[in-house]
Structures are given as structure tokens and as C-alpha cells.
Amino acid sequence: MAGFLQLLVSGLATGATYALVAIGFTLLWQTSQTINFAQGEFVMLPAFMVLAAMRFLDLSLWPALALGAVGSLLLLGVMFKKLLVDPLLRHGVLPLVIATIGLSILAKETVKNYYSGEAQRFPALISGDTIPMGGAVLSVQDLINLAVAVTAVVLLQLFLARTETGRRMQATAQNRTVAAILGINVERMILYTFLLNAALVCLAAYLITPVYLATYSIGEGLGLVAFTAAIVGGFNQVRGAIVGGFIVGIAENLTAVYVSTQYRTAVPLLLLVAIILFRPQGLLGRAEERTT
């Protein structure tokens, strides 16, 4: 039972970070029909920006983290939208998919060739203590990751539902034309979405890499998980991505222990196929329109 609790908590912690990545992913899809195959690499890049800032600019950890955040907002938010997504939108979905596949190769190979192909230690933001609780040993890192991620998700939900900008963004996601008619600056709202995605992946990077180490290939699994979580929860919903992230995180951790470590990554995928075949709109999604 204690072991189960331990697994549950670490599953929730991973799930929460998955949820961050998945939310960004669905937000991009909703507002601009961008299926971002480079979403996993988007999580990898901020970590390496921080590492590079510390190595080449001799910055200490916190300024480097700040620089990494600014860098990812500019690179993964503004430039991604202006240079790649905007010119490609008129061609439809497939060319954009292909281009983001290209982008993910570019990100991986650049890091591998110009930084390192080896796994890099990422400095922990919090001490690696553990707390004994009811026979289980919980890691502080996991608990804090969970708390930070959940806080971020709650804040995001409040922002989308309660503020005027958030509601404008939702309107843009639901129906671009009507939003434009109502006087919403649609282009700006889409830019905000890209910035939000950049912020989410950056946060996810800072939470995940101290645990899993920073490697150029860390994004391969993460991108897949984000997509899975988005589909499990329902593509047209932020809430769905959250639930999806948690389900995938917990399922992965439980399978690794109770079923087979070798097929750990297979479980979310089977879940995904089942969902797609029996409930294509996702667990919480509705067939067409979108809610928060």
C-alpha cells in the first residue's frame, strides 16, 4: 500500500508536468490548427538554453533560468509563430506538420552537434530530500513539482476564464471569424497563445530536467506523451489535457512497476488507441465546440 502511495504521488508529479506540455499543445491546436510535432523538443530547448547560459556566459542558476525563460518566449513563442506557422497556415495542416517535424530534427541535431550528445546534469532547484509518510517515502522534488504544476494550471484556468484577455483568447479559439467581428484583435490573441505555450513548456522543462537529466532526445518521448494526453482528455479542451496528463503519468508509473518496464511507454499508446476508437472526442471533450 505504501509502495502504491509512493507510485501514485510520483505518477501525479510526472502527470502534472505532462499536463503542462499537453495544455500548450491543445492551445496551439485550438487557436491555429498547429499540430506541433516539435512540442517535445520545445521542452528540451529551454533546459539547454539555461545550461548554455551557465556554461558560456558564466551566469549563476537563477539569472540563467530567467534568460532561458526569455529566450524560450522569443524563440518558441514569437519566432515560431512569425517565421514558421504564419507563412504555412494557408497551405493547410500537412505542410505545417512536416515543417514541425523538420523543426524537431533541427532542434535535436543542433543541440547534439553544438552542445553535447551526452545526458547533462541539470542543477536541482530544490534540495533532493525525502519525507517519510505512512511507510512511503515521498521525494520533496516530486511534491514541489506537483504543487508548482498544479498552481500553474489553476492560474491558467483562472486567466482563461476570468480575465478579459483570457476570454478573448477563448473566443478566438472557438470561432475566429465571429471573434474578429466582435472587435477582438485575433492576431494578437493567437500570439498570446504561442507565448503561453512557450511559458508552459519552459516551466515543464525546469520541472522535468532536474529529475530526468537534460538530453537532446528527451523530447521524443515527451512530445508523444503530450499528444496522447491531449487526445485522451479531448483535443478541444484545456481541462481535458489536464486530466489526460494525469492519467498518462499515473498509468505509466503503475505499469512500470506492476506490469512491465519494457512496455511502460506502450500503455499510454494503447489507452490512446482505445480512446480514439471508442470515444474520439476524448474523455471530457464534446464532438464540436470548445469549452474551458
Next chain:
Amino acid sequence: MTGTRLWGCAAGMGVLVTLIVLPQGLKPYGIALLSRWAVMAIAAVGLNITLGYAGQISLAQAAFLGIGAYTTAILTTNGFPFWSALLLAGGLGFGIGWVLGYPALRVQHHYLAFVTLAFMTMAYLIFRNEAWLTGGVFGINRIPRPSLLGWSTSKPLTYYYLCLTALAVVLAGTWWMIRSPWGRAFVALRENPRRAMSLGVDIRAYTLLAFAFGAALGCVAGVFFAPLVEFVDPSAFTLADSLGLLLMVVVGGSGYFFGPLLGAMVAVLLPEWLRMAQGLYLIYYAVFVMVLMVFCPSGILGLFDKILRSLNRSAPLAVRKEARR
């Protein structure tokens, strides 16, 4: 039109002669590379049927390559003849591809992409984990090259000609199929499924067929891949390889008959000709793919098409009329 066709025929003959004569003067490595190109081209031609003609996205082509390669490896190292592997792998590919097509009947676009992606990952995990069948991470060694009608293909050059012949046969078959009512139905399915249905095209059957043909050719490519490298292990059949095949088709020009051949050339042969490190080449390749998508999503052949058309537009009226016919 006759002029262009004549030029096309001449260019085709030129390429064919080059492909036959060139390897005579190449070192074994160069020949192996050309054989690899021929094999990858077969897989890409298959994917082009699924994606380019029928418009169904598949991220699982490397899985089929793997299924074909493992079938061959397991059968031929256990003493079964090469042609039995070819038959079985082709059949397996057709069957599995058919079944994989079922989700495509229910879901489209990004959902379909991820069903095929899930299949790809599952196939990789099975290649890696089921050691009793596939040798696990160590793979299967010493795969013999076939000898056909008493004619051994163990030398690189003879094996290259075998691969080239296979590619030619596959191309001829595909050419025939695309011109048949089946091929027209595929295109109808891509362009407007609803209208195709209203015209009496059984879109259900044709979607499944598109997947089955694409997968079968993927497996056939795998059958020739295994004896070529004489060693199969799971690392050659990952999601990245599937995405690579997808890029080949799109870069060459999806929906163009010769697109996959060109795409495979860009991905397999070009890095060697440019004498560039693999990693560095991938960086340039990725940038090239993104730029190509921005300016010409129909690929390199699409770009040629565009240029030809704009040249035609600047030609005098009489010539233009001739060209349109």
C-alpha cells in the same frame, strides 16, 4: 505536350542508364548506398500511395519496413528460401496494413496520425523486447543474400541489380495501378471523399486498400533491406525512421509518381555526395524541409511543375495552346 513527354522519356532513359552503368565504377560502399536508395525508394513509393494518392497520413512506414526485414531475417536464417519471405512479408504487410486502415475509417488527420504513430511505437517495442523472436537489442546476424535460379547475389553489385529490379517491378506495378480505376478512386478519395462516395466509390474499401498497398510495399522494401545490411536490429525501425520516410515522400513531391525516388535520393545519397557529417547534414536538411514547406508544400517536383508552368505562360499563345493539349 509531346515535346515535354519526349524530354521526360529521354531524361528517364538517361537516369536508368546511369543507374545501371554507374555502379560498375563504384566501390562497394557506393554500391551499398545506391542499393539502400533503391530499397528506401520502394518503401517511399508505398507510402506515396497511402499519403500522396489516397491522402491518408501514416507515420508507421518504418514499422512495415521492420516487419518485412524481420520476417526475412527469421525465415532465411532458418533455412527458408528468399521468395517465401517475400511472399509472406508482402502478405503480412497487406493484412496488417488493412487492419491499420480501420481507424482511418473512423478518424482523420491528427487522430489518424497518432493511431499510426502508436502502431509504430508498439512495433518498435515488440522488435526490441520480444527477444525469443527478434533477438531483442542484439538483433539477428548473418542474414544470407538470396540466390535466384542458381544465380548468387552475394556480391554487392549483383545484389544492387536485384534491388534495382525490384524497384523497377514495384514502379511498373504502381504505374499500372495508378492508371487503373483503383488509382483514380484513390485520388478521388484524397480530393473529396464525400463526392467520391456520391459517385459510387466504395470509400471504405479504398481507404483500407490504400493502407494495405502502402504497408505491403513497406514490407517488400524490408525484405530487400535485411539481406542488404545482413543484420537487423530495432534501431533501424524507429519513429524517427518513419518520419524520415514521410519527409522523403513530401520533399520529393507527394502525389507525384517520381517524387519518392527523388526524395529518397535527397535523404540517402545527397549527404554522401556532399561529403558531410550525418548530424550537420540533418541540420541543413531540416532547414531545407521547413523552407520548402513555406514556399512550395508540393515538394521539389511540385516546384519544377510550377517553374515549367510559369515558363509556359511566358511562351507565345500558339505554343501555350499546344502545351495545354
